[in-house]
Amino acid sequence: MKMKKIIMILALTALTFGASAQTLNVQSAIQDLKKNYLKKAKAEIDLATEHEATKDDAKTWCYRGLIYARIGGEATNPKSKFKDLAPDWAEQAYAAALECKRLDTKNEYANENNSVFRFVGNEYYSRSTEAYNSQRYQEALQCAEKAIEMYNNSGDSKFAGESMYIAGISAKAMKDNEGVKKYFNNLIRKKTDKQAVYRTLFNLYKEEGNKDGAMKTANSYMKNCKDDYNAYLMMAEGYLLNENFEKGKEMINSALDKTKDDAVLYPQLLCQAAAILELTQDYAGAEAKYRESMGLNPNQFEANFGMGKMIYNRAVDKHNAANEVPVDDETGLYDKLLGESNDLFRQSIQYFTAAVAFIDAMPDGDAKKMQRANLFNCLNALKVVYTRLEMYTEQKAVDARMTEIQNAQ
Secondary structure (H helix, E strand, O other), X not given: OOOOOOOXXXXXXXXXXXXXXXXXXXXXXXXXHHOOOHHHHHHHHHHHOOOXXXXXXHHHHHHHHHXXXXXXXXXXXOOOOOOOOOOOHHHHXXXXXXXXXXXOOOOOOHHHHHHHHHHHHHXXXXXXXXXXHOOOHHHHHHHHHHHXXXXXXXXXXXXXXXXXXXXXXXHHHOOOHHHHHHHHHHHHHOOOOOHHHHHHHHHHHHHHOOHHHHHHHHHHHHHHOOOOHHHHHHHHHHHHHOOOHHHHHHHHHHHHHHHOOOOOHHHHHHHXXXXXXXXXXXXXXXXXXXXXXXXXXXXXXXXXXXXXXXXXXXXXXXXXXXXXXXXXXXXXXXXXXXXXXXXXXXXXXXXXXXXHHHHHOOOXXXXXXXXXXXXXXXXXXXXHXXXXXXXXXXXXXXXXXXXXXXXXX
């Protein structure tokens, strides 16, 4: 996973102090910092933090934070002679910034000290993304929490959002649902525009059977991101969960209205709308959406597979209903349902074969490889259909392709 890195610029604004208020170590550390003599500056400021005359002075800790942060800036440069000067520079800089904040009752050094908080916060954010990408989720969560704490101490908590997101997805990876709720609900309160935050929470509440939580998440999404069509689709799902089908359809149409001028997105969204309508058993409405999508873009996977899947599922339902008919039934219901099932299976063939043809026509490459699971699902559905309709020649051909796909994995 590639995360956008937040870049902080460490401010090293010169501070002016009366000479009488400083010891030689603090004065020397300030001058050596300006000259980038970091080894000397570190030794001098370390002594100043232990000296009775300066250990309780905010400016001492301010410069300790600045010096260690500057060392941190050198730590990522393999050619720097200071790269190994203080391996724990981030912890030291943060501790110094906290002490400066405690002692600086008049906020004389707030700007410089806040730059240390942000700089070190950025370091922990970077560590959290690296740990997440390496699937070290517990470490990622811990680093993200430290980054959040540091950004909040900087007086500008807006930078904490990306770290909250890392914390949330790390909790999700560890199946810590309460952690996901904690961080993602915080992001929602901060009016995040990340679709993944709302979608993750919505699905989590839905899996828990918490319809109120799911609907609250959808409402927040629409309120915070009123121009995002996905928010209206989520609202539609929320209404359908609560069996408010009319409001659900209203939200689907609102989502479609927001994308009707997008020649690429609109046909795709029609398929999403159709899938939602299918859940309400509004098959006529779903079919109309699929057909509209195919009319705008005949050569596509989504509408063809969606239509085929919907018809196939209806055929399975009819077949199962036929099997439930009592053996001694003399009304002919069994034959009627079985005939309807076979008719539906037969109708699904054209859509599954069109979906397969779309994938087959794709140029070889990563995009085509990503469609392998979809291709296998289409072929598997066709295998069932051909078996049910006793089209054994076609079934054998599909079997051969499925075996080929499995052997290639």
